[in-house]
Amino acid sequence: MAVRTPQFSHDALLDAAEAVIHEHGIATLTLDAVAARAGVSKGGLMYHFRSKDLLLEAMVNRIVERWRKDADEAIDRLPKGPGRVARGVLSTCLEKPDCGGAAMRRSGVVLVTALASNPALIKPLREAHTELLKRAEKDGLEPGASATVILALSGLWFERIFGLSEMTPKRRQDLLSSLRTVASSVRTVKRAGRATSSRTRKS
């Protein structure tokens, strides 16, 4: 059937598109540029993606899917219990030494850039984000605590993407300890509509 394995080409073309965006910005993302970068002709590119929009859509979907998978795995790796979601996301975004490394930043830049140029592409990201928030909500922490952690990490993610601030070891450490505190504010008894928190400190 497949004369040349289409899947390989498919991914390679998306890689090329990401590279172009990452290196020169969305303004230079032309079909010619992607084709050249992938070492293929424009016709070859168009054979796999019938339009630029479809190319962008596939690129965004791939990034979101990878990101969602990473987060899920990090959460599943943790033992069950209150704050599991928050700590899982925390581990993917702040604890691993390489996290927020070149690859993550790159995909973030590409994603945001693509979204800005075509807002309709937001759908998969919205779904992933909503799902994560929903999962975090019933994770046994103080109401709002999981959301705080997730939002702060989202903020950090965007900060990296846009290059808004540097990440020094001290800053990372401070943030980490602050967020860990929040991520361990276990929900206790609810009284008069406001729960009180008991904070467990990790070693």
Next chain:
Amino acid sequence: MAVRTPQFSHDALLDAAEAVIHEHGIATLTLDAVAARAGVSKGGLMYHFRSKDLLLEAMVNRIVERWRKDADEAIDRLPKGPGRVARGVLSTCLEKPDCGGAAMRRSGVVLVTALASNPALIKPLREAHTELLKRAEKDGLEPGASATVILALSGLWFERIFGLSEMTPKRRQDLLSSLRTVASSVRTVKRAGRATSSRTRKS
């Protein structure tokens, strides 16, 4: 000197540019579109902004400047004391009923969109953000606490811009109480490289 009062002020033209971006996306931001929206000819537009890049730059600068001013005023309005910065930002971004209203979202969308299309425009935003973080750092809270609040609110800001999630009254309330807790974790004695926190609860 000025013989004729400019019929089209810079502000009006920038408003038009923002409107075009907000309503139809950056892809449709052509000089012709801006001119038409402002009720001016292309030549008239070009007379005020000699290139599209300069137009975008002015637009971004104006947005960042307004945002910075809002934040500063909110902080200054608060009594001095630990956590003032965090609480000030909190009040601009989450407490006011209209905050995150149409105007804020609009400017955010425009800003992000413009930045994605021309990363060099990031500079003023980076400076404002860095300045805010620096100010927050020495605000008398636990290390990382101010940053957590600011990052979470940044995350919220981006969430709104991209339309990633709804803001229900309950969610707002939960977030608010969680962030207020963090914003009141006053720094106490530092021990063995890790400070302990004393949290004061507001009425």
Next chain:
DNA sequence: CGAAACCGACCGACTGGTCGGTTTGCTTTC
């Protein structure tokens, strides 16, 4: 040989920027 995979010249639409010209209203001159 047949179909999938790929090629690249070409087209039409669009866009940023130019430029010669026109309008407008203040100032100067008589």
Next chain:
DNA sequence: GAAAGCAAACCGACCAGTCGGTCGGTTTCG
């Protein structure tokens, strides 16, 4: 006080280049 002068403000047809997409053909594998 009005005619002339002048420069800021504005106009819009036009140009040169770009880009998404097409299409008839060629190559490659099974």
